[in-house]
Each structure stands twice: as C-alpha cells, then as structure tokens.
Amino acid sequence: MSTVNPAFRVATPADVPALVTLVESSYRGDSSRTGWTTEADILGGRRTDPDMVAAAVDDPAGLMLVAETDGALAACCQLENRGGHAYFGMFAVRPGAQGGGLGKKVLAEAERLAREEWGVTEMHMTVISVRDELIAWYVRRGYVRTGDTSPFPYGDERFGLPKRDDLEFELLVKKLG
Structure with a gap:
C-alpha cells in the first residue's frame, strides 16, 4: 500500500459504517495493537458509534476528511469551524498503515483546509493527557501543550470504559499561518 499520495475527499453519509470501523480499529481492541495509537490499555468499549460519526459528517460547521490509498479508506479526521479556530x-x-507518514499528510491537509477554506488562525485539539507518545507526536508537528485540561466523561459509555481513574483531556494548540 502506498501512503505517499493519498487522495483526500469529504466524507458522505454512505461512508459512516466504514468510518466507524476505521476509528474503532485504530483505538480499541486487539486490532488497534497493530498500530501505535491504541487506547486499548486505558479504555475498553467503543471509541465512537454510528450516531457520533454521522453527526460529524452532517455538521454544517464541519466535515470529516477522508484519505484513501489505492482506492481504500486509510485515514480520517473530523474538523469543526469554531469561529476563530478549528x-x-x-x-x-x-x-497497518501507521508509521508510514500518512498521518502527517492527513494532519497537514486538515491544517491547510482550516487555514485556506475557513480562514482560521489556530487548530485546537484535545488528547487524553496520559497519551505521552501521541502528545509528543503532535508537539513535533508544532502543537503546544497548554496545560488546560477538561474532565474525561466517566460514566458515558459512548466514550469508552476507562481502565484507570486518572484520565482527562489536555488542550493542544497550533498557530496556523
């Protein structure tokens, strides 16, 4: 599989089942352990569900970006235009495609879209604060740890079943320009 030149497009409602499968396989269960982004050691249960993905696909203030390689769905991300930032x-x-540069390309395309299409000057994201390797990956791409945290939604199974009691989200920010 080639990750050198992914084809990007905006997801449609027909993509929802495949997007749910992709997100789940990347973060939860044994299949996620093939890559390095697994959350299987800190969270069980689901990472997302069809309703959450459909809401992202249908969001008038956002989009789901899809990356395909060799005609197959290989990566995705959600973008929301929140006024002054995305x-x-x-x-x-x-x-199986992690570690080959595809994620860097998806992130760069998301930043380009936010900057050029929406005219925003910052990208924001939240990452589970104990995900040190993942946070370091974002920091290498220009994101800054703000120290601003928000609570993990314990008790809401839509976000998974925590295996530890110290989970929270940290805000990361990058200036786009």
Whole structure:
C-alpha cells in the first residue's frame, strides 16, 4: 500500500459504517495493537458509534476528511469551524498503515483546509493527557501543550470504559499561518 499520495475527499453519509470501523480499529481492541495509537490499555468499549460519526459528517460547521490509498479508506479526521479556530478530532489511521507518514499528510491537509477554506488562525485539539507518545507526536508537528485540561466523561459509555481513574483531556494548540 502506498501512503505517499493519498487522495483526500469529504466524507458522505454512505461512508459512516466504514468510518466507524476505521476509528474503532485504530483505538480499541486487539486490532488497534497493530498500530501505535491504541487506547486499548486505558479504555475498553467503543471509541465512537454510528450516531457520533454521522453527526460529524452532517455538521454544517464541519466535515470529516477522508484519505484513501489505492482506492481504500486509510485515514480520517473530523474538523469543526469554531469561529476563530478549528477543532481537530476523531483522527484515525488504519493500524497497518501507521508509521508510514500518512498521518502527517492527513494532519497537514486538515491544517491547510482550516487555514485556506475557513480562514482560521489556530487548530485546537484535545488528547487524553496520559497519551505521552501521541502528545509528543503532535508537539513535533508544532502543537503546544497548554496545560488546560477538561474532565474525561466517566460514566458515558459512548466514550469508552476507562481502565484507570486518572484520565482527562489536555488542550493542544497550533498557530496556523
């Protein structure tokens, strides 16, 4: 599989089932352990569901960006236009394609879209604060740890079943320009 030149497009409602499968395989369960972005050691249960993905696809203030390689869905991310900044989330790269540069290309395309199409000057995201390796990956791409945290939604199974009691989200920010 080639990750050198992914084809990007905006997801449609027909993509929802495949997007749910992609996100789940990237973060939860045994399949996620093939890649390095797994959350299987800190969270069980689901990472997302069809309603959450459909809401992102249908969001009038946002979009789901899809990256295809060799005609197959290989990565995705959610972008929301929040006025002065864009929010980046639901980022997933198929586990077998991780580590080959595709994620960098998806992130760069999301930043380009936010800057050029929406005219925003910052990208925001939240990452589970104990995900040191993932946070370091974003920091290498220009994101700054703000120290601003928000609570993990314990008790809301739509976000997973925590295996530890110290989970919270940290806000990361990058100036786009």
